[in-house]
Amino acid sequence: MISLTHVTKLYGSVIGVNDVTVELGSGAYGLLGPNGAGKTTFLGLVTGQLRPSIGQVRVFGERPFFNARVLRRIGYCPASDLTERSATPREWVRYLVQLSGFTPAAALKRANSTLEQVGLGEAAGRPLSTLSKGMRQRAKLAGAIAHDPDLLVLDEPFDGLDPVARHELVSLVRTWARSRSLLVASHLLHEVEALQAGLAVILGGRLVASGTVHEIRDLIDTLPSEVRVVSTAPRRLAELACGCPEAEAVRFVGDDTFVVDTRAPRLLAERIGEAAIGEGILVLELIPGDRSLEGIFGRLVQLHRGVTP
Amino acid sequence: MTGQRVSPKREPGESPPLPALAAIVAVARFQIDRLLTPPRLALAAIGVIFPTAVLLAAARARGASLEHDLGAILLYALVPEAVCMLGLLVTISPAVADELERGTWVHVAVRPGGRRALLLGTWLAAVLWTGAVALSGLLLALLTGVISNGWSLLGPFAILVCLSCIGRAALFSLPAVIVPKRSLVASVGVALVVEYLAGLIPAVVNQLTISLRLHTLLVRWMGWRRSITPELQLLIDDRPPWAQVTAVFILAAAFLAIAVAILEWRQFPPSEES
Numbered sequence: 001m002i003s004l005t006h007v008t009k010l011y012g013s014v015i016g017v018n019d020v021t022v023e024l025g026s027g028a029y030g031l032l033g034p035n036g037a038g039k040t041t042f043l044g045l046v047t048g049q050l051r052p053s054i055g056q057v058r059v060f061g062e063r064p065f066f067n068a069r070v071l072r073r074i075g076y077c078p079a080s081d082l083t084e085r086s087a088t089p090r091e092w093v094r095y096l097v098q099l100s101g102f103t104p105a106a107a108l109k110r111a112n113s114t115l116e117q118v119g120l121g122e123a124a125g126r127p128l129s130t131l132s133k134g135m136r137q138r139a140k141l142a143g144a145i146a147h148d149p150d151l152l153v154l155d156e157p158f159d160g161l162d163p164v165a166r167h168e169l170v171s172l173v174r175t176w177a178r179s180r181s182l183l184v185a186s187h188l189l190h191e192v193e194a195l196q197a198g199l200a201v202i203l204g205g206r207l208v209a210s211g212t213v214h215e216i217r218d219l220i221d222t223l224p225s226e227v228r229v230v231s232t233a234p235r236r237l238a239e240l241a242c243g244c245p246e247a248e249a250v251r252f253v254g255d256d257t258f259v260v261d262t263r264a265p266r267l268l269a270e271r272i273g274e275a276a277i278g279e280g281i282l283v284l285e286l287i288p289g290d291r292s293l294e295g296i297f298g299r300l301v302q303l304h305r306g307v308t309p
Numbered sequence: 310m311t312g313q314r315v316s317p318k319r320e321p322g323e324s325p326p327l328p329a330l331a332a333i334v335a336v337a338r339f340q341i342d343r344l345l346t347p348p349r350l351a352l353a354a355i356g357v358i359f360p361t362a363v364l365l366a367a368a369r370a371r372g373a374s375l376e377h378d379l380g381a382i383l384l385y386a387l388v389p390e391a392v393c394m395l396g397l398l399v400t401i402s403p404a405v406a407d408e409l410e411r412g413t414w415v416h417v418a419v420r421p422g423g424r425r426a427l428l429l430g431t432w433l434a435a436v437l438w439t440g441a442v443a444l445s446g447l448l449l450a451l452l453t454g455v456i457s458n459g460w461s462l463l464g465p466f467a468i469l470v471c472l473s474c475i476g477r478a479a480l481f482s483l484p485a486v487i488v489p490k491r492s493l494v495a496s497v498g499v500a501l502v503v504e505y506l507a508g509l510i511p512a513v514v515n516q517l518t519i520s521l522r523l524h525t526l527l528v529r530w531m532g533w534r535r536s537i538t539p540e541l542q543l544l545i546d547d548r549p550p551w552a553q554v555t556a557v558f559i560l561a562a563a564f565l566a567i568a569v570a571i572l573e574w575r576q577f578p579p580s581e582e583s
Contacts, residue, residue, distance in 0.1 A: 011578045040579040047419050050576050066573055068421030076419040080412040086343060098335035099420040143416060 001026050001151065001181055002046055007055035009041050009205075016041030018205035019055075028182040030192030033202040039185035040079060042202060043155050046183065047076045059151070072100065075149035077140045079156040079185075085129040089120050089139040092128065093146050100147035114146040115139075118172060134165035141169070151181045158191050170194050224248070225265040225289030229272060230257045232282045240275040244268055256284070265289040329422050336417075336430020337437065344400070344438055356396055356442040360387035361450045368455045378531065380456030384466060385527055388447050389473040394500055396439030397474065401481045402496040404431040405489035409577065424572045428486065432478050432565060440474045465530040468554075469523055476519035476557045477504070479564035486572040511543035519560060521546055522553040529553075 002024040009016035017038040044050035048064035064070040097107035115124045118138040200210040246268040249261040265288035408414035417423040484495035508520030525545040
């Protein structure tokens with residue numbers, strides 16, 4: 001569905017994305033990365049807003065830039081807030097659907113049904129300026145899906161939303177993505193995980209990892225991590241930790257604190273805990289390296305920057 | 310992809326895709342809706358009243374209604390020139406900048422043919438809006454009877470207003486797409502340098518201006534061709550009125566085609582889109 005081959009995008013001397021090669025088949029994908037990582041540039045290339053400086057971009061097998069056939073099949077919800085003030089959600093969505101080639105009557109019908117679908121039925125006639133950010137996000141989403149695209153591209157769709165609105169929008173997008181393809185750029189990793197999407201991690205314009213959440217987790221399992229221990233008997237506990245097969249190195253970072261390098265932090269933490277109970281040693285802190293998606297992302301970022309544990 | 314599509318692309322009985330013209334009309338309608346705000350309406354009201362106010366002040370200074378020819382010259386300077394020019398500057402110049410500022414550019418640009426529809430729709434809205442204001446100003450000026458035998462000017466001046474709007478809106482669409490963030494300043498520069506300076510140079514360059522066509526039509530339709538001085542004769546074109554009208558349409562089409570081509574090829578980095 002989406003294919004980038006050695007794609008580099010330059011803005012003058014600034015690199016947007018750098019030699020990215022990736023194949024994304026049909027399905028749901030999350031594009032993860034911190035601000036300025038190149039996510040929006042990546043999406044701009046996929047949605048035909050930008051031409052690659054080097055390399056080749058293909059969406060549905062065709063070059064997306066200036067290609068109506070491809071654009072007709074894409075729905076895009078950008079990150080920037082919708083500051084269109086005077087229009088109502090109904091007028092705005094109808095307008096966008098008309099631009100996608102529908103008659104005014106058909107566009108109005110689709111606008112109404114899509115606004116109902118995203119939960120904006122009652123607010124469809126209110127000016128956008130009077131709506132909350134969450135409601136404007138829904139209006140943006142309605143504009144992106146009302147023409148029934150095959151690929152929905154969302155750029156930071158959950159940014160600035162309260163938890164309830166965020167949860168509702170995640171559910172909405174997940175439902176929508178069951179039958180169509182989805183590409184979501186976000187730095188709110190747990191929402192991407194909630195979308196049950198495959199992952200592509202981008203940093204400094206480079207794609208540093210891609211695969212399913214499990215594949216990324218497997219990848220991270222091969223990467224060094226650590227367990228941090230604070231105890232009233234740190235030297236004895238460090239001796240016990242050294243006896244664990246998962247421990248690779250031990251170093252003291254304070255009088256009562258030591259860190260064990262490992263590739264299996266959770267398992268090692270369990271073993272240290274059991275050893276401490278067996279010896280009657282008081283453990284004040286026992287913190288395994290973060291294996292949550294945030295932790296994985298943080299580790300990949302660290303590795304990419306050449307930071308060693 | 311997993312599972313089956315929830316709904317088909319188009320439901321049974323739903324209309325087929327519209328031609329590009331309908332998308333242009335949709336943009337024009339949306340842009341006119343945007344113009345229906347109290348500040349814009351107030352500005353339009355000033356545009357309607359302004360020519361009449363100036364003509365009345367001139368008549369009062371002279372102590373009588375204005376002679377036909379003098380009235381025609383003043384009316385030309387006020388309506389097809391001043392009102393049209395200012396109206397177009399504020400409606401077509403921000404065609405792209407306004408979308409970037411509102412965060413709506415990318416929503417439109419990602420639609421098939423969206424960029425083209427945006428520019429041509431905004432051009433159409435600018436022509437309709439400014440044309441309506443200028444024609445209302447013209448009617449109001451003639452209704453006051455401040456110009457002797459003024460109603461004879463209605464037909465020719467209505468055409469001049471339409472041509473001015475069509476041609477100059479197309480001209481100002483070029484700076485709108487080339488330098489969107491400085492489009493208003495650039496359009497003023499284009500108006501001064503291209504329309505008023507180059508338009509008054511008796512050389513090939515003035516053939517590319519809307520001003521030459523409008524001056525020529527004014528002189529022809531007012532019957533001033535033989536009465537103006539040889540120096541002024543150099544500032545008008547020898548070809549007949551139909552050729553001038555055709556030239557305005559050709560120039561407008563050329564300006565718009567270039568502007569559309571530029572806009573279709575333009576890329577705005579994400580930092581410029583908000």
